[in-house]
Amino acid sequence: MLSLALVLVLSQLPPPLSPEAVARFEAEKVVLLPGLVAKYTCEKPGRKTPHPLCDAAQGEQKGTAAEIRGKNALMGLTWAVKRGKSGKVEVSAPWLSGLALNKDSVGVWGAITDITPENAEEKRMLGRLAKDFAAMLEGRKASVKRPAYIDELLAVWSKTANHLVEQQDTAWVFKGTPITLRKVGERWVMLGAPKNGEGILLSVFTP
Secondary structure, three states: OOOEEEEEEOOOOOOOOOHHHHHHHHHHHHHHHHHHHHHOOOOOOOOOOHHHHHHHHHHHHHEEOOOOOOOEEEEEEEEEEEEEEOOEEOOOOOOEEEEEEEEOOOOEEEEEEEEEOOHHHHHHHHHHHHHHHHHHHOOOOOOOOOOOOHHHHHHHHOOOOOOEEEOOEEEEEOOOOEEEEEEEEEEEEEEOOOOOOEEEEEEEEEO
16 A cells, blocks of 8 residues: 655644755745746747646746645655756656645635655556646646555545645745745646755646
């Protein structure tokens, strides 16, 4: 069975970032987001199917803190982005992630997790699924057929979401962290700081 490995938030508060780490993240973000826009020609006139990272890279300008209702378990892709030795933007291969957003009478509760394999067969299956998700986000596939047990596992995991998510201007923010969520079109995009403090993390989630 697949495991849902903690990446940012699950059933406990993430370790707080030091003021220095937050400042480093903010400084990296200012450089890396425009770098991604240039790398993937996100602002090219007439482009019909921009790279999915364009939504995340331009989320601060184009995204909104859309209304969240009920219980939501979404799936998508996450990329690690950093500056290489030459100063150019380097983007990792994407991996599958899950997002939970649950609203109750108290507020909105969230969680984000990696979806990781436990054996070689699952590794191959998740690799194919990640490629299918990338093709869908890039407009090369209309939809992705997910194994039912992955949706079932995400639905169970999503019930554990207990990190408060607060609305601040045009974003939802995981309280006490620099992690932000915005809706761009029909997709939710996440901008966060990786555990190792190097670069930034960007995710794109769909229902």
